[in-house]
Amino acid sequence: MDPELTALAQSAGLTLVALLATDAWEHTRDGVVALWRRTRPERADAVAAELDGTREDLTTAPDAEDELAAAWQDRIRRLLLDRPEVAVELRKLLDALAPGPATTPALTQRATASGDSRIYQAGHDLHITER
Template identity: 50%
Template sequence: MATDAWQHARDATVALWRRVHPERVSAIEAELADVRAEVIAARDEGDSQVEEELAADWQRRLRRLLRDDPSLAGELRRVLDEELNPLLAPADQPRIGVQMTATASGHARVYQAGGSQTIREA
């Protein structure tokens, strides 16, 4: 939060809002500054729960942004994959999203799910 990575993440987030809701950019900039201060304080106090709650709040914001305009899916994925995900430590990167890849050949079958899956074959 106190590094160049934070500034880059902030800039990427503000740029996304600027493209989607330019009228909200000032408010988003102020909220990001507040969040940064809260995260730094939480880390100083060793309070990981506050960090998790703040991250969950921003996840909800991004979900609402996507819900309100599903056409943003590609842009949001690009921002996450190309700008924000690389800023995370490798161990934290999988928390951003899920990527599943499979290859089948011949008579093979591939079953993939992002959650529960039930397969009934006769």
């Protein structure tokens, strides 16, 4: 798969699940279902039910967010493999759903520590005062 489409699927899965846990979940759900209805109408009702299930899972097990995002990344990746032209519409949807400016870059952080190491990560300002 094209690396750009892979990155888009990853970003979409993370954004989707993050937004389902907010007050914007209905708008998010409606936008995603509309996308599926236009591109794969036979799956739109199932996608709506899966989104509702994901939201329910998030409210009962918020620590499952990464797992749920991975599942949506896979669904979106399969849609993009089947219909690569959907990428343009998906980007527009993500821009419309984005809580901040569309120019805000995606942020992914991973770290591994061993021994007495410390890791400090932040998506914005980070102030550390150790004494």
